[in-house]
Amino acid sequence: MSRTPKKSAGIALVTVLLVVATATIAAVSISSRLQVDIRRTENLLRADQAWLHLLGIESWAKGMLAEDLKKNPEIDSQDETWNEPMKDEVEGGVVEGKIVDRQGLFDLNRLLRPADEEAQIPGARPPPSIVSEEDVNRFKRLLVNLELDELPVDELTDALLDWLDEDRLPRDLGAEDGFYQSLQPAYSAANRLMAHPSELLLVKGFTPEIYEKLAGFITALPERVELNVNTAEVEVLQSWFKGFQYKDAEALVDEMKTSPYDDVGSFMTDGLARFNLTTSSRDGLGVGSSYFRLHSKVTVGKSKVAVASLLRRLPTGDIEVLQRMREDMF
Numbered sequence: 001m002s003r004t005p006k007k008s009a010g011i012a013l014v015t016v017l018l019v020v021a022t023a024t025i026a027a028v029s030i031s032s033r034l035q036v037d038i039r040r041t042e043n044l045l046r047a048d049q050a051w052l053h054l055l056g057i058e059s060w061a062k063g064m065l066a067e068d069l070k071k072n073p074e075i076d077s078q079d080e081t082w083n084e085p086m087k088d089e090v091e092g093g094v095v096e097g098k099i100v101d102r103q104g105l106f107d108l109n110r111l112l113r114p115a116d117e118e119a120q121i122p123g124a125r126p127p128p129s130i131v132s133e134e135d136v137n138r139f140k141r142l143l144v145n146l147e148l149d150e151l152p153v154d155e156l157t158d159a160l161l162d163w164l165d166e167d168r169l170p171r172d173l174g175a176e177d178g179f180y181q182s183l184q185p186a187y188s189a190a191n192r193l194m195a196h197p198s199e200l201l202l203v204k205g206f207t208p209e210i211y212e213k214l215a216g217f218i219t220a221l222p223e224r225v226e227l228n229v230n231t232a233e234v235e236v237l238q239s240w241f242k243g244f245q246y247k248d249a250e251a252l253v254d255e256m257k258t259s260p261y262d263d264v265g266s267f268m269t270d271g272l273a274r275f276n277l278t279t280s281s282r283d284g285l286g287v288g289s290s291y292f293r294l295h296s297k298v299t300v301g302k303s304k305v306a307v308a309s310l311l312r313r314l315p316t317g318d319i320e321v322l323q324r325m326r327e328d329m330f
Helices: 002-069 133-145 154-165 197-200 209-215 233-240 245-258 265-275
Strands: 085-088 093-101 112-114 129-131 291-300 301-313 319-326
Touching: 002 085, 002 093, 002 291, 002 301, 002 319, 112 301, 133 209, 133 233, 154 197, 197 209, 233 245, 245 265
Parallel strands: none
Antiparallel strands: 085 093, 093 291, 112 129, 291 301, 301 319
């Protein structure tokens, strides 16, 4: 009879230990879930905060470009304040912004031009496009200048033209739906102007390696605009004129960083003439810009966001955001 209380006490102790263990496991589980919920909520709040900062950087860029238009509506150059990068500390992080003139790059959409530019009515369906032979030659020279001439330059150009033009008839060295539908996964040729230069990765022959070499010198704009000589990249300016040597183009670009030209006439007579180039064409050249890309980068806590925004500055000074795309800048 004396063993019964001891046995009951042992069972009670085991029961208490099981209850305590169960309660401990439940508490740990609840605590872990609570920590995950807290972290998830924090990440969401940080992401929202980062996005608001990005919109703030856009407002900064709009203000810079609008103010620049008021100060000097005729020209845009690399010595102006909009070209200076911005970096600032905010609560819990850092914001950075950089405005880049897109009209200092080669516009892929220039390879086609309206058959009758005079007849083009704003807001109406554009007339059929034809090949701009001069711009095609410039693009080929750009490929050569970037040492991509070991590749089939004519094939790359024809494929790009087929991607841009409205018809579905492939050129001798180009490609239309028949080629793209045979791929895995299959897709169709765009047969329209490019919305972003990264579309080049979909065009026959343009590998990631080729695109990486071209990316810093090309753009895709929604309308036919002039190349701004004051902000042009060396390789782009070199490709614009047949026989232009890299060292000469580099010297001219370096000069324009501090002494930009007020008009294309001065650029041709005072700048370009000294290099004895056999050209007098001012076609497609300008000294001002309407299209800019804003590169924004925000770090808030562990949240990192980078966005590229395509901005269009109207003659009224209003700034439109035409496009926003995530970027990998980290």
